[in-house]
Amino acid sequence: MPRTEPRGARRRLSVPVRSRRFWGLQATILAIMTLHTLVLASLGGRDLAGIPAPLTSSLMLIPVLYAAVSFGAAGAMATATWATALFALHWLVVHRDPVTSAHLWIELVSMLVLAASGAVVGQRVDAERAARTRTEHALQQVAVAEARFHDLFEHQPSPVVVTDTEDVVLEANSAAHRLLGDAVVGQPLVLVAGHTTGDLLARDAPLPITAADGTVHQYMPSTHTLTDGNGRTVTQVVLADVSQEHRRREVQRAFTGRVLEAQEQERLHLSRELHDEPLQQLTYLTRNLDELGSDPRLPSDLAHPVHEGEDLARAASASLRHLIQGLRPPVLDDLGLVPALRQLAETVHGRAGLTVRVRTVGEMTRAPAEIELAVYRIAQEALTNAVKHAHARHVALEVEIGAGLVVTVRDDGQGFDLGRGGDGGLGLIGARERAERIGASLAVESRPGAGATIRVSVPLE
Ligand SMILES: Nc1ncnc2c1ncn2[C@@H]1O[C@H](COP(=O)(O)OP(=O)(O)O)[C@@H](O)[C@H]1O
Ligand SMILES: [Mg+2]
Structure with missing residues (x-):
């Protein structure tokens, strides 16, 4: 908002020609002068009760001061000039007797006093008026700003x-x-x-x-x-x-939850199918080949291919068992979280070579199946990251059971910048989603060069 200078704040020396009062005052002066001339004429050279005639001019102080108070310096000066002009006219033109020099001096000084008083008082009045206008303007601006602010507040x-x-x-x-x-x-x-x-x-x-x-x-x-x-x-x-965003987020969360659930169902189904059919068949095949290989009736030239077949079947069932474990370790459902994590640690060690030390604190009891599953998946993701991204050599896996279940996975790998981490893949996002669904909190701590720690904590009733 541009700051505007209030009207009248600048000193303007203008004669109030539009004011009726001003002209009334000038007319009054003319009337006094006329009366003054008539009275002097009627006295015919005598003075009135000893008052010297020139002193009448000092009476003009009253209208001049009135003009100063009402119209400021310009009005006072105009009034003083008008009075002076009338006096000059009176003494030089109308007055019949010759005017003495003493008389002239008195008149002159009177007129100067008149003009000076008018100017001084008028200026004071002008200055005060300007100050008042400025204050009023400032107050008005404050009021406008306040009204605007209130409008904003009210209509927000x-x-x-x-x-x-x-x-x-x-x-x-x-x-x-x-x-x-x-x-x-x-x-x-x-x-x-x-x-x-x-x-x-x-x-x-x-x-x-x-x-x-x-x-x-x-x-x-x-x-x-x-x-x-x-x-x-x-x-x-x-x-x-933010109700709309909130609803959208709820729907999204429900959707993610269903996807995770469906994925788990599918994994469970697949792992059971693989366990019940192909794994059993492979186990049966391995046993048969083993029996066949150790049968003395077996021709010696067939012994080698039979042993080879048996090794192959054994390797296939080991792979299948890993696959089943990865999909849904039966031990998790049968024996619980800690045995499942121990098995996972062994598998990771066997496959990637890094050592995984599992430590438990507190009395190991079973937690609700969905909590065990979610925590297991989070630990699984942390171990996968330790292998895939961290290139760690040691991982410490700690399970604490007390008022809650806390699982911590700490690796000694290369670490990562948390500010940018997590946007690379879905692993940590999925872990967070799973944690949220079981009412757990998930903390990820890491710094480049300082390893990474993932901790999931679930309160247990
Ligand atoms: N333990 C870790 N050590 C170092 N970097 C990690 C670790 N865990 C995660 N990261 C970084 O965070 C990113 C996201 O991880 P994650 O969400 O698990 O995705 P991804 O599906 O790629 O594993 C990874 O690409 C990696 O850069
Ligand atoms: Mg990952």
């Missing part, structure tokens, strides 16, 4: 409330009135919104608020604490309605 589509340090609502815009009810001002925020200002200050996730009409919306609060005009600390809370 998001509910906005201002609370004091005691959590009492001091102000609420119309959206906040619609959301929290008409009587929101003066009430503690916790009563009308179900959350204290402190809750909202600490919050960085959406929260549900039940509106006055009973509907529940999700709001993302943003808070701003400031000191108001009276020196009080107040908090402004803007509640952005």
Whole structure:
């Protein structure tokens, strides 16, 4: 907004020619002068009760000062000039007797005093007037700014409330009135919104608020604490309605959950199928080949291919067993998380060569199947990453059972930048998703060159 100079703030020396009062004053001076001339004429050279005639001019001080107070310096100067002109006319033209030099001096000094008084008082009045105009203009600007701010506050589509340090609502815009009810001002925020200002200050996730009409919306609060005009600390809370995003996220989460579930079902199904049919058949085949190989009736030239066949069948069933374990280790369902993790550690060691030390703390009990499965999958992902990305040599896998279940996988590999990590693949995203579904928290810590740690913690009732 460009700052405009208030009208009249600049000193303008203009004679108030449009003012009737001004012309009335000039007419009054003319009338006084006429009267003065008539009185002097009627006295015929005598003075009135000893008053010297020139002193009449000092009476003109009254209209000049009046002009100064009413119209400022310009008006006073114009009035003084007019009076001087009339006096000059009187003494030089109308007055019949010759004018003495003493008389002239008195008149001259009188007129100068008249002009100087008019100028001084008029200027003072002008300066005061200008100052008053400036103050009025500034106040007006403040009022305009305040009105604009209030308009913004009032018509902001998001509910906005201002609370004091005691959590009492001091102000609420119309959206906040619609959301929290008409009587929101003066009430503690916790009563009308179900959350204290402190809750909202600490919050960085959406929260549900039940509106006055009973509907529940999700709001993302943003808070701003400031000191108001009276020196009080107040908090402004803007509640952005994020219900739509929230719903979308819920749908997305439900979808991801179903996908994970379906994937687990499929894996379970496949692993059972592979276990029940091909693995059994391969085991049977291996035993048969073993019996055949050790049968003395076997011709010696057939012994080698039979042994080879037996080795092949054994290798195939080992591969199949690994595959089944990777899909869904039966030991997880049969014996639980810790034996399954031990088996996983052995498999990783056998395949990738790195040592995986498993340590348990607390009494090992079984946790609900879906928790065991999710934690197992997270540990599996951490071990895969330790092999695939970290190129680690040692991994420490720790299982703690107490009030909750905490599994930590720490590798001594190359580590990664958390700021950019995780966007490379779906592994950590999937781990987070699984953790969220069982109410667990997942922490990933890593720095380039300093290894990586993944910890999943689930509270157990
Ligand atoms: N233990 C680790 N050591 C070093 N880098 C890792 C580790 N775990 C994850 N990363 C980094 O994080 C990225 C994402 O990992 P992840 O989500 O598991 O994806 P991916 O499916 O590629 O394994 C990887 O590409 C890798 O750069
Ligand atoms: Mg991975």
